[in-house]
Amino acid sequence: MTYTHLKERKFYEDIYDRHTIEDGRRGMVHYDKFHAEFEKKLPKDDKIDRPGNALLLNVFYMQTVGNELLHRYETREQYITDWIAKDEAKDEQIADARLTEEPYCQHCGKTGLRITSKDLMCRGEHNDPDEPEEVLFMLKCPHCDKNSAFWEDGTAWKAKPTLCPKCRTEMRHKTSKTPKALLFTYTCPSCKHSYKDRMDLAEKKKKQPDPDFDKDRAHFCLDDKEFRDRLFEIRRGFEDMARFGKEMKEKEDNKHVYDAMKEVKKPKIAELVPILAPVLEKAGYIEFHLDKPEMGRDVYVGFSCLDNKSEREDYDSRKTLKKLVDKALLDTNWRLMSDGISYRLGYLNGRVKAYEGEEALKELVMKTKNLKDKQKSNKVDNTLNETRMGDGKGGRIVY
Ligand SMILES: [Zn+2]
Ligand SMILES: [Zn+2]
Numbered sequence: 001m002t003y004t005h006l007k008e009r010k011f012y013e014d015i016y017d018r019h020t021i022e023d024g025r026r027g028m029v030h031y032d033k034f035h036a037e038f039e040k041k042l043p044k045d046d047k048i049d050r051p052g053n054a055l056l057l058n059v060f061y062m063q064t065v066g067n068e069l070l071h072r073y074e075t076r077e078q079y080i081t082d083w084i085a086k087d088e089a090k091d092e093q094i095a096d097a098r099l100t101e102e103p104y105c106q107h108c109g110k111t112g113l114r115i116t117s118k119d120l121m122c123r124g125e126h127n128d129p130d131e132p133e134e135v136l137f138m139l140k141c142p143h144c145d146k147n148s149a150f151w152e153d154g155t156a157w158k159a160k161p162t163l164c165p166k167c168r169t170e171m172r173h174k175t176s177k178t179p180k181a182l183l184f185t186y187t188c189p190s191c192k193h194s195y196k197d198r199m200d201l202a203e204k205k206k207k208q209p210d211p212d213f214d215k216d217r218a219h220f221c222l223d224d225k226e227f228r229d230r231l232f233e234i235r236r237g238f239e240d241m242a243r244f245g246k247e248m249k250e251k252e253d254n255k256h257v258y259d260a261m262k263e264v265k266k267p268k269i270a271e272l273v274p275i276l277a278p279v280l281e282k283a284g285y286i287e288f289h290l291d292k293p294e295m296g297r298d299v300y301v302g303f304s305c306l307d308n309k310s311e312r313e314d315y316d317s318r319k320t321l322k323k324l325v326d327k328a329l330l331d332t333n334w335r336l337m338s339d340g341i342s343y344r345l346g347y348l349n350g351r352v353k354a355y356e357g358e359e360a361l362k363e364l365v366m367k368t369k370n371l372k373d374k375q376k377s378n379k380v381d382n383t384l385n386e387t388r389m390g391d392g393k394g395g396r397i398v399y
Helices: 009-041 052-094 213-220 225-253 255-263 272-282 316-328 358-369 379-388
Strands: 114-120 133-142 147-151 172-177 181-187 194-200 285-288 298-305 332-337 342-344 347-354
Touching: 009 052, 009 213, 052 114, 052 225, 255 358, 272 285, 272 298, 272 316, 272 342, 298 316, 316 332, 316 342, 316 347
Parallel strands: none
Antiparallel strands: 114 133, 133 147, 172 181, 181 194, 285 298, 298 347, 332 347, 342 347
């Protein structure tokens, strides 16, 4: 198998790192400008390294340079691996390609053509970036010595005609060559419209020497562990701040919910007895008992009692007990389970569940008291704010 696309890993690493360096240098231009202007505007008695100023500079640094460097550092290995896999797949596609039928020479109609090359090309007009590339076979005819080209499925390759932009007639063209480029003059045979086009010959552009390349590569590709760790730390700090700010905002927006949560009583398991037993007893349910609690992610406690009212039947007995338990637990974090209460010969049992943790409690309170999450109901406003927080490059500011 010949490898026309796949190159050694270093080739990809060099290109990737070159882009990182370009990004880093570009970002630093903005940062340095900001830094200089910022310093100029400081009042005389203020210093640039004062913590408040340093924080602001850090924020700006991360936005213009740091976050991008971290991102490129974190995605480098995977990006290069994927890239290599893509090139490998291209080589495989070419190697595996076979003409489905014996091709005839496009010029003399004879067979026995020899494949001279296989290349990946798009069949369409190159304006769809997602169009898959297909293998185009170049063949030479041993009889007339001319070339024919076929796609893998046997379709003959055809040069796309250039149409006159004014009247859609096929244009005629003349080609001339200068040392640097091919020049085409297109003329429409119908309306005489004419224009010129050029194709620069792939003259290897001389790479400008880049004396700072190695130094900048080490810096912007975060080879220095100390510098890298410092950037990660700053980003983490900002992320924590952002999360904290978000939480604060949520607590402020939903103050009515958090206030209501504070009022919820959280009786211990043993305390359920004095809450429930007297109320139930008054309604004719005696011998209230708790079972051993089931401790899992949630805590459940089974309970049982006896209906002491002889005239009360199954349905009524269950219904009344449910109502009483619901009511007695309403201002606590305990609720009767939805699997309900069972009844047999006046023996009733059911289960209650504890709502623990802020999220569960919040949900419980909102449901019980029918409170609305103001952040969610204000969603439209939030989206607007987020757009305004954009960094101008289509990305979102980290915090
Ligand atoms: Zn031929
Ligand atoms: Zn024309």
